[in-house]
Amino acid sequence: MGKKTIYILGFFIILATILGYNYYQKIFGSAITETTILYVTTSDSLVDVQNKITPFSNKPNTFLWVAAKKNVSKPKAGRYVLKKGMSNNDLINMLRSGWQTPLKLSFNNQDTLEKFAGRIAQQLAVDSISLMTAFTDQEFLSKNKLTEKSVLQIFIPNTYELYWTVSAEKFRAKMLSEYHRFWNADRLQKAKNLNMTKDEVITLASIVHKETTKKTERPIVAGLYLNRLKKGIPLQADPTVIYCVKQVKGQDYEVKRVLLIDLEINSPYNTYKKRGLPPTLIAMPDISAIDAVLNPAKHNYYYMCADADKIGYHKFAKTLTQHNKNATQYQRWLNKNSIKR
Numbered sequence: 001m002g003k004k005t006i007y008i009l010g011f012f013i014i015l016a017t018i019l020g021y022n023y024y025q026k027i028f029g030s031a032i033t034e035t036t037i038l039y040v041t042t043s044d045s046l047v048d049v050q051n052k053i054t055p056f057s058n059k060p061n062t063f064l065w066v067a068a069k070k071n072v073s074k075p076k077a078g079r080y081v082l083k084k085g086m087s088n089n090d091l092i093n094m095l096r097s098g099w100q101t102p103l104k105l106s107f108n109n110q111d112t113l114e115k116f117a118g119r120i121a122q123q124l125a126v127d128s129i130s131l132m133t134a135f136t137d138q139e140f141l142s143k144n145k146l147t148e149k150s151v152l153q154i155f156i157p158n159t160y161e162l163y164w165t166v167s168a169e170k171f172r173a174k175m176l177s178e179y180h181r182f183w184n185a186d187r188l189q190k191a192k193n194l195n196m197t198k199d200e201v202i203t204l205a206s207i208v209h210k211e212t213t214k215k216t217e218r219p220i221v222a223g224l225y226l227n228r229l230k231k232g233i234p235l236q237a238d239p240t241v242i243y244c245v246k247q248v249k250g251q252d253y254e255v256k257r258v259l260l261i262d263l264e265i266n267s268p269y270n271t272y273k274k275r276g277l278p279p280t281l282i283a284m285p286d287i288s289a290i291d292a293v294l295n296p297a298k299h300n301y302y303y304m305c306a307d308a309d310k311i312g313y314h315k316f317a318k319t320l321t322q323h324n325k326n327a328t329q330y331q332r333w334l335n336k337n338s339i340k341r
Contacts, residue, residue, distance in 0.1 A: 030058075030085045030086070030087060031057050031058060031059040031062075031063075031086060031087050031088045031091065032053070032056060032057055032082045032083065032084055032085060032086040032087075032091070033056050033057065033058055033084065034084050035081070035082065035083050035084045036056050036081075036082050037079060037081055037082070038052060038053065038079075038080045038081075038082050039052075039078075039079055039080075039125075039164065040052075040075050040076070040077050040078055040080065040095065041077055041125065042077045042125075044075060044077070045074070045075075046063075046064055046067050046072070046073070046074070046075060047064070049075050049095065050063045053082070053091070056082070059088055062088055063088050063091070063092075066088040066089060066092055067092050070089075070092050070093075070096070072092050072095065072096045075095035075096070076095060076096065076097070076098035077098075077125065077165050078098055078099075078100035078163070078164060078165050079100055079101060079103055079163070079164030079165070080094055080095070080099070080100060080101065081101040100163050100164065100165065102161045102162055102163050102164075103123070103161070103162060103163075103164055104159050104160070104161060105120070105123050105124065105159065105160050105161070105162050106123075106158070106159040106160075107119050107120065107155070107157055107158075108157050108286065109157050109209060109283060109284040109285060109286050110152075110155075110283070110284045111246075111251060111283045111284070112152070112251055112283075113132065113135055113136075113148070113151065113152050114128075114132065114251075115251070116152065116155060116284065117129075117131040117132045117135065120171070124162070124164055124165075124166060124171070125164050125165050125166075126166065126167060126168050126171065130167075130168040131168045131171070131172075133168065134168035134169050134171070134172045135148075135151055135168075135172060136148050136151070140172065144176065147280065149279070149280040150199065150279075150280040150281065152280075152281060152283075152284050153179075153198075153199065153202045153203075153280070153281050153284075154175055154176050154179040155175050155179070155284060156175075156178060156179055156182050156287065156290075157284060157285075157286045157287065158178070158287065160174065160175075160178065162174065182287075183198055187290075187291075187294055190294040190295065191294060194226065194293075194294070194296075196293075199280075200277055201290060201293050201294060202281050202285060202290060203277045203278060203281045203282075204222065204225060204226075204277060204293050205222075205281075205285035205289040205290040205292065205293045206239075206281035206282045206283045206284070206285045206289070207225065207235070207237045207239050207240060207271075207278075207282060208221050208222050208225065208285065208289045208292055208293060209283060209284075209285035209286060209289035210239035210242070210243075210282065210283055211237065211238070211239055211304075211314075212312075212313075212314060213312065214312060214313060215288045215292075217313060218288060218289055218292035219292045219295060219296050219297040220297045220299065220301070220316060221292070221304065221314070222289075222292040222293045222296040222297070223296035223297040223298060223299055223301070224299070224301045224302065224303075224304055224316065225237070226293075226296050227299075227300070227301065227302055228302055229276065229277070231302070232275065233275075234271055234272060234273075234274070234275050235271035235277070236271055236272050237271045238258045239282060239283075240269050240271040240272075240278055240282055241258050241262050241263060241265065241271075241272060242255045242258065242262075243269055243278075243282040243283075244262070244265045244267045244269050244270050245262055245265070247267070247269075248265075256339050257334055257339050269282065299316075300318050301316040301317065301318055302317070302318060302319075302323075303316065303317040303318075303319075303320065303322070303323030303326075304316050304317070304323075305317070305323060305326040305327045305330050306330050307326075307330070308329050308330045308332070308333035
């Protein structure tokens with residue numbers, strides 16, 4: 001073999017090596033420059049994905065080429081965690097298979113089903129209309145002995161692991177499953193000891209939740225309301241009256257002071273006019289409020305009033321005489337601060 005032939009052969013070997021290396025780098029070389037989260041919607045094309053990864057990829061121009069080589073024409077929707085150093089091959093495989101990373105979804109107490117649907121829609125791909133449709137589906141409600149007003153109780157404020165693309169129906173099923181898990185044998189026994197159903201516990205918990213934001217006070221408030229229920233005394237809970245006012249005025253209507261005229265509202269939720277618990281919960285209680293009802297403080301209080309000396313807290317009383325003194329003091333504070341509504 002002559003020197004010329006050897007040179008030509010060597011040239012082609014080097015060329016093949018270079019081309020092979022470039023080919024390998026396009027497919028398997030590091031492409032993602034920083035760990036980030038990629039959201040792909042059902043309407044996104046591969047071009048849309050390319051545009052989305054451009055800010056954190058050093059090979060965005062070869063992304064479509066690799067996709068074509070792997071016969072991938074449409075990415076699967078999802079929330080994907082892209083790790084630094086991932087190749088276009090890794091990314092295409094992820095998008096083709098739908099290898100999502102679940103997210104931590106959290107929600108706190110919500111006053112209404114509509115507000116809750118909006119809160120969830122901010123964190124998942126599903127829209128609030130689809131969620132509301134699933135929540136109020138009559139077949140679902142009937143099967144689970146719920147109503148459009150009581151269904152709010154199956155959503156226990158907490159943090160849950162879900163896929164971003166979860167459907168409204170699967171989200172609903174997940175929440176119902178977690179609701180049943182929440183009501184374990186211990187909590188069910190405590191409810192039974194109180195001679196209350198799950199629905200009744202959550203209804204009272206919603207009032208306790210709205211009555212005070214102080215977790216240390218909630219067992220005391222729960223015990224007070226349970227004392228009144230045992231004696232057959234109307235709960236006379238201001239949060240239920242505020243609930244009635246908002247039913248008329250709208251959920252965004254602000255009520256800082258309950259007026260005498262409010263106490264006359266004719267509603268089964270007005271615990272000044274109706275004895276016992278309201279028909280359903282008045283808001284979504286958090287776990288501390290539910291557990292406060294299941295683990296109430298033992299005492300002889302029957303009356304409570306906001307504390308004018310310690311804002312955010314309450315003064316508790318065993319007698320109406322003492323309560324009236326507390327209430328007069330608080331009314332003076334309201335008037336002094338020009339709080340008329």
